[in-house]
Amino acid sequence: METVGRSFLEGYGHAVGTRTVAELEHCLAGVPERFRGFAYEGAAMGATVLDAIPGTGGRRLAALLSGQGRHHVYMAYVGIGWALARLPRPLWPDIGRTDPLIRWLILDGYGFHQAYFHTDRYVRDQRPSTGLGWPWGPAGYLQNAVDQGIGRAVWFVAGTDPDLAATLIEKFPHQRRPDLFSGTGLAAAYACGARADELEQLAHRAGPYRPQLLQGVAFAAEARELAGLTVEQNRLAVRTLTGLEPKEAALVCRRTRPQGPATGDDYERWRRAIADEITSRGERQNP
Template identity: 35%
Template sequence: MSPRLGTLLKPVFPLSADAFPRMAAERFGAQEDMDRTWLTFEPVARTLVDSFYLTLDHPRHEDLVPRLDAVPPELRGIAYEGAGMGLMLLDSLFPYRRRLPAFLHGPGAPYRCLVHIGAGLVLPRVPVAPRRFLARQDPFLRWLVMDGYGFYEGFFSWRDIVERHRAPRRIGGYAARAFDHGVGRSLWFSTGANAGRIIDTIRAFPDHRQGDLWSGIGLACAYAAGVMDRDAVAALLEAAGPHRGDLATGTAVASVFREQSGLPAPHTDLACDVVWGRGAAPVAALAHAAGRAAGRPGATGRTAGEPAYERWRQEIRASWPGTPAPAPAANEETGT
């Protein structure tokens, strides 16, 4: 029997769950808390990697979907994210097949946010121009592709992206901001979800990038493997300072992801409760209401050419209870 495609591509596209703890230790040294955290992270990382190679070997929907749906419910969304990785790679190698769009409009639709992120995780490693690829994606969800791109680069290109604060030269405009959402998410894993290391790492970035990085942390702490207690999430919220609304936006986006997966998670409720003062379900409802408001004339912060995805995020941020109320308009006669 000839070897499957996943086996053939492993030397070309090496990806291993074991790389996560090893690379984190290389950056911060051996840390006792990282060993404990990895016990929680390991199923997530392994599911992502295994699903990626599974998809390369079984790309037909009738073969792939039953295997993805056999993954335990708490990890199934991650499995679909891995499928997005595999299908993106296949489309780059065999562009005439267009497997990813068919999956997004078919069995992958319930997990479409995570599938887009998965596609972005592969984008740095394939000969496809990010701008050209984004132009073919859903106008609203395409920015999640850049989130995935930023996660990959933030984790695997740590020295350039995190230590030297560089971004790929072929990314600009709003795509650079979505890229930083993903870099922020990557810090959750590369720091071992340690609040102190997260805070110190983000504070070293230029201030104009910190809001988007904090948003990525908000998404990660509310969606990824639950390893933080209430005090640690509260410490992150406090440390975010003027960017607390961005962290709150990330947790709200995570609540929508969790809702789409159909499986509530205690750590999503915990993060939402600390940040929003309510559970994940009401926060998701608020995020949906923000989406409706973002499309109306006079939406919060609406400017010409601004992506609908960012207008949605601005409406979420404006709904956060900690957002300062807008200053009253000055009286035209008195100027007060």
């Protein structure tokens, strides 16, 4: 987990310290595969912050996302959310230019930041997010997206201890737990840090929220596969939790992804379709 944090900071530093995106991409390519996604997450935050400074041209993030960053779009969008948590609202990037289906991951990143740096307020006291404002989709879904990021942060706050992670989530109101377990599943399969028996315990503790946990695992598989960064630790996590290989779980995400222009509710419908298929396939393989 410490290496995850260092890799994030390394990516941030490269984003603000290099002269060109080509140089930035060269630096990021030197980060080990297991941690390179976190470096891209940090780089997206750094690029967003850099673009907000007058006189910089405001084009570093767009260039990153149109280059090698397009393969790391899941983590990059999360990194933009980190920047939103640090920048005053007038300096936010133009969210309207992001992919309308997955731009909710930006709020996921915002939620992770808040839970990680304000743990007592957002995790232990279960405070909801208020006053953020989000004109790029249904306002009623804002807390859901933020909770998905809080759930990811819980995996880190709990030190990858599945029992502690589940105990923290169980203190939240019932209606928030599906998104929280989804985020925890994503972190458990993307960042890893747990043995197979510990992952099995996480699935057990998820109980009725296991479909959402597995949806998060599938998202992790897709993010890793899209970037070409799947390593053995990811394979162990995805196999243990879903009974599928990462390529198979990623294919579920791609096959169920809505086609055509995205509407405000498509993201949640997509997540539910993933959860339904991953869960049913796992039940068929483990009757």
